[in-house]
Amino acid sequence: MSMNADSLIEVLREQCLKRGCNGIKGLSVIFRAMDIDYSKRIVFEELKEALERFGIIMSDNYLHTLFNALDLNKSGGIDFCEFMHKLRPPMKQCRIDVIEQAFSKLDVNKDEAIMLDDLQVAYSSNAKKHPQFISGELTEKQVLRNFLDSIDTPGNPDGKVTREEFMNYYAGVSATVDDDMYFDLMMRACYGLPNRGS
Known part of the structure; x- marks a missing residue:
């Protein structure tokens, strides 16, 4: 065949x-x-x-x-x-748009890469809610670095996530979520993005 x-x-x-x-x-x-x-x-x-x-x-x-x-x-x-x-798994434009919004929010200095210094500005409040930060096991910087490494190059993180890497990572996540509205809600909640129409 x-x-x-x-x-x-x-x-x-x-x-x-x-x-x-x-x-x-x-x-x-x-x-x-x-x-x-x-x-x-x-x-x-x-x-x-x-x-x-x-x-x-x-x-x-x-x-x-x-x-x-x-x-x-x-x-x-x-x-x-x-x-x-x-x-990359095909995604509807609504999913691509919300992923792009999340990347743009995290890329504080607009250099087309998310690095630790970007996260310290844009994602610090999330890090402070992490259970291992609350328990004192990890510092805020360690929590942010772990988050960055989780979406960075598997097995060889370089401390920098490009727009393409971010899109590829979330294309993989998207493939596991059937409902468009749930995916949108998840991304907006995770990255503190305004609701659609706001």
Whole structure:
């Protein structure tokens, strides 16, 4: 049975999501580590090796079908950002909008990255409600760092979350929440965003 590129992307997406909210970002990290020439392009062998490192084994026939469908201009390489965008679970615009709002609120200095100093301004009150802060086990800074690490690069946090990383993380979360209104409410409550229409 042959599969088209969309079906293969769906298979890859499901494999990534089995690894939790950070699954897609985990695969992204492997690709970035392999991009030693900073070309932001993936050749066939890199695609195969990255998937194997991530624990996803596909036949060469399937991989060639996927690669050829994604290599739109037949240059022998896939644009990394385009590949990751296709891999991200589809989301309705209302979900994308609320994720964008949350990122913009946390990115206090508007440099397109969330770092600890941003969180100390925009998320401090949440940290002070954390049970481990209240009990004295963690300082406010430790709570904020743990939060940042949870949405940062899995296994190798660099202390900086880009808009793309934030979107990839919440695309994984979104895939686990069926109801649009609940997802919106959850995001607004978590990040202290105004209610829609406010």
